[in-house]
Amino acid sequence: MKKISPCVACPMSNVGFCGAVFGSTGSVGTTETSDWQKHTLIPEGKEVFAANEASPDIYILCAGWGFRFLQTSDGRRQILDFLLPGDLLTGTLFRERPHFSVRALTAIQVSTMKRLEVHARVAQDLKILWAAAENCAAETQALENMIAVLGRFSAEQRIAYLLLHLTKRFASRNVIRDGRYALPLRQQHIADAVGLTPVHVSRVLGVFRERGIADLSNGVLEVLDMSELRRLGTLK
Amino acid sequence: MKKISPCVACPMSNVGFCGAVFGSTGSVGTTETSDWQKHTLIPEGKEVFAANEASPDIYILCAGWGFRFLQTSDGRRQILDFLLPGDLLTGTLFRERPHFSVRALTAIQVSTMKRLEVHARVAQDLKILWAAAENCAAETQALENMIAVLGRFSAEQRIAYLLLHLTKRFASRNVIRDGRYALPLRQQHIADAVGLTPVHVSRVLGVFRERGIADLSNGVLEVLDMSELRRLGTLK
DNA sequence: CGGCAGTTTGATGTTACTCAATTTAAGTGG
């Protein structure tokens, strides 16, 4: 298990909601805690919370990668999306028992806040709620695109879409050098995200490598032919 | 094209948002209009609005059935969900250019309101915004379930899920007699909703008929074996 | 009666899954 640095670089300003709750003072992003706000370290692979479990807290991811997922009755899972630093778990804000589970992909740091306290602040400032609602609407749009991808795209297209989508989100937060991105995903995660088997994901990634489109190995994605990747993975 | 009655029965009270905007006075659901609020009749099959078109209005469905969908670049479409009376098009509330299109499945009646006017009211009453946000969160949950269905379910399971989901939503608004529901869907719509071809939908519905699970013909769904339908179509 | 949209059916093709074996990479303990 790798260690991660304390939340000094906690990039909360990424999400409008956080700035709105905390104001834009320097107090954001430090490791200081209070009775209603905490920073927690969670090791790689651990479940942050399980679906339908009541939690008095809302969650924001500060550092590392995570993912949200649903379990089907036969034990398979569907990853809904990947969580990057700055992401608010909207589901935890509006529901006491979110219907999804969350797991840490890398070691992560989460900021939790008492829902009651947040709701109280929300009641005093409309801007906060507005930001949360817009955040929810943006999420909705991404989910709807995913529905179209799963409903209508072939395996190659789905994986291309995922890679594109991840690099886009990633690029807005990090510096990328010559088309290389660090992606801490196993092929199993890709499979669970785009509705395929890990075996088939391996084959498709092999094809991408052969054709000089993209190379994902050892946790590093190298985009070799962006225009081709776009041609494959663009929805509209 | 069938005629539909005026919006006397406009069941807006179904959605918390509407009641909040209009108050709970008797003025809701009448056909009277103002400069910022209108009721419009739209014939069967017509597009209510197209993706990425700017619209100054927000939409609420008052009567009839509609559906939201996305188009892929190769012309196929993915239906995101079906719209029933009382449904607010959340996307039109938060975005000037929704990324989805909407089409009337039957002749429908929609209520449109100027977004600016609604936003002004929202700014004065937190409860409205809260209702809208909760509405959005509930929608999100349904979309996330759909992602798991498309990613992990077989054709039979998908169709069973859709039928179950529709009957549940339908049942909360209408009286059902002995498991018979009027569904104005063509098999093409089912196919576009669950990511299959119409041909395959026909086969699966045939199997359901044979096995005495459900019979969908001539726009009427008859659920013959609810427990079996549930066994097939339940996510968790 | 003819025409049309929707559905059903059959035959065949393709995509992705399943099962199983092999390879690779990364630890771990001696």
Place this chain on the structure above:
DNA sequence: CCACTTAAATTGAGTAACATCAAACTGCCG
């Protein structure tokens, strides 16, 4: 540093699910 272990990725062969293409059938409307 090297055997041993283990998780992940790759590869091959066979199969199941769904798509595609095309033809026939149904009900409805003019």
